[in-house]
Amino acid sequence: MTDLSLPFTPIVRGLPAVVPFVPPEALERRNGRPLRVRVGANESAFGISPLAREAMARAVDQVSWYNDPEAYELRSALARLHGVAIEEICAAAGIDELLGLVVRLVVEPGDPVVSSHGSYPTFNFHVSGFGGRLCAVPYQGDHTDLEALSAEVKRTGARLVYLANPDNPMGTWHPATQVRAFVEQLPADCLVILDEAYVEFAPQEIHFPCDTSDPRLILMRTFSKAHGMAGARIGYAVAHQQVVAALDKIRNHFAVNRVAQAGALASLGDQAFLRQVVQQVEAGRQEYQALAAELGLRAIPSGTNFVALEIGPGARRLLELLLENDVFVRMPGVAPLDRCIRVTVGTPQERAAFAQVLRQVLPQVRP
Numbered sequence: 333m334t335d336l337s338l339p340f341t342p343i344v345r346g347l348p349a350v351v352p353f354v355p356p357e358a359l360e361r362r363n364g365r366p367l368r369v370r371v372g373a374n375e376s377a378f379g380i381s382p383l384a385r386e387a388m389a390r391a392v393d394q395v396s397w398y399n400d401p402e403a404y405e406l407r408s409a410l411a412r413l414h415g416v417a418i419e420e421i422c423a424a425a426g427i428d429e430l431l432g433l434v435v436r437l438v439v440e441p442g443d444p445v446v447s448s449h450g451s452y453p454t455f456n457f458h459v460s461g462f463g464g465r466l467c468a469v470p471y472q473g474d475h476t477d478l479e480a481l482s483a484e485v486k487r488t489g490a491r492l493v494y495l496a497n498p499d500n501p502m503g504t505w506h507p508a509t510q511v512r513a514f515v516e517q518l519p520a521d522c523l524v525i526l527d528e529a530y531v532e533f534a535p536q537e538i539h540f541p542c543d544t545s546d547p548r549l550i551l552m553r554t555f556s557k558a559h560g561m562a563g564a565r566i567g568y569a570v571a572h573q574q575v576v577a578a579l580d581k582i583r584n585h586f587a588v589n590r591v592a593q594a595g596a597l598a599s600l601g602d603q604a605f606l607r608q609v610v611q612q613v614e615a616g617r618q619e620y621q622a623l624a625a626e627l628g629l630r631a632i633p634s635g636t637n638f639v640a641l642e643i644g645p646g647a648r649r650l651l652e653l654l655l656e657n658d659v660f661v662r663m664p665g666v667a668p669l670d671r672c673i674r675v676t677v678g679t680p681q682e683r684a685a686f687a688q689v690l691r692q693v694l695p696q697v698r699p
């Protein structure tokens with residue numbers, strides 16, 4: 333319970349005591365034993381590039397020095413990759429940190445902010461944390477609804493809208509042409525966060541050239557997924573120079589540690605590793621599709637490293653049963669998405685173990 337004599341702001345006093353995610357480590361502590369299969373947090377099951385491993389090991393030897401707060405080498409490489417200027421790249425401790433920074437840039441208490449109902453919860457967490465008012469629109473056929481998002485921006489006068497493409501938790505995506513059209517018709521004073529955490533796993537049609545000439549568009553990418561560096565906490569935004577300069581005014585300049593910077597830079601240089609991860613994920617998605625067909629379930633087509641499997645009203649119970657068997661899986665938090673469970677593509681061994689437990693427990697929720 334909050335002690336009201338403590339000098340917390342009204343916003344903080346009004347916040348519910350929630351964390352956006354119960355971590356698998358907490359589940360292990362609760363169960364009193366380790367998990368057997370960890371396919372719930374969309375982490376990579378395929379490790380890191382050997383070049384990243386070497387670079388990170390070397391960086392550990394220099395960890396007594398502060399990191400480069402400008403992440404100059406990494407940002408230079410990212411600028412080359414995206415064909416933009418280094419002043420148009422902001423490095424941060426993952427997309428999660430960037431989401432909070434952008435909210436802080438534009439949201440004042442009570443301001444409306446638009447997102448999709450049931451989409452990536454960390455964004456909502458930051459909106460609440462800065463006193464914003466989340467205006468979330470329903471999905472349409474398991475896709476984020478671009479028309480509804482844009483109508484809600486216009487109805488509320490929001491100056492920030494969030495879109496994950498591909499989406500988490502459903503894994504669906506919109507082609508670049510549609511996203512471009514969506515951005516173009518937004519009001520001039522509305523920023524859009526385009527969260528591309530899973531873009532490496534998506535079909536080619538999702539990619540559009542970075543356009544930093546439009547100051548409304550903030551593209552976010554991460555090293556947590558295809559690069560396999562979730563625990564190193566590193567991601568970046570590509571945006572107009574003025575947006576990056578504004579982020580520079582409020583960001584934690586030392587947030588991206590030395591080891592993470594070195595690993596990300598080396599990983600960027602190992603495109604063969606990345607291609608191989610993407611191929612393994614594609615194979616795993618196909619395996620989940622086949623498993624779903626075998627069990628009479630629908631697997632929602634995914635452009636990510638996870639697949640949403642449609643279970644029906646027993647989805648939550650199924651999650652518990654999986655956990656009782658030491659299999660960690662997550663599910664969307666709200667209806668109608670919560671008829672699904674969301675399974676990350678694990679290693680072939682993890683997939684086999686997941687399939688075996690699923691076959692065993694599914695009849696208890698789908699007689």
Ligand SMILES: Cc1ncc(COP(=O)(O)O)c(C=O)c1O
Nearest residue numbers: 426427428496500529554556567
């Ligand atoms: C849509 C989306 N954005 C961002 C993140 C987190 O990215 P990062 O690890 O870079 O903070 C996730 C993680 O699952 C995600 O699903």
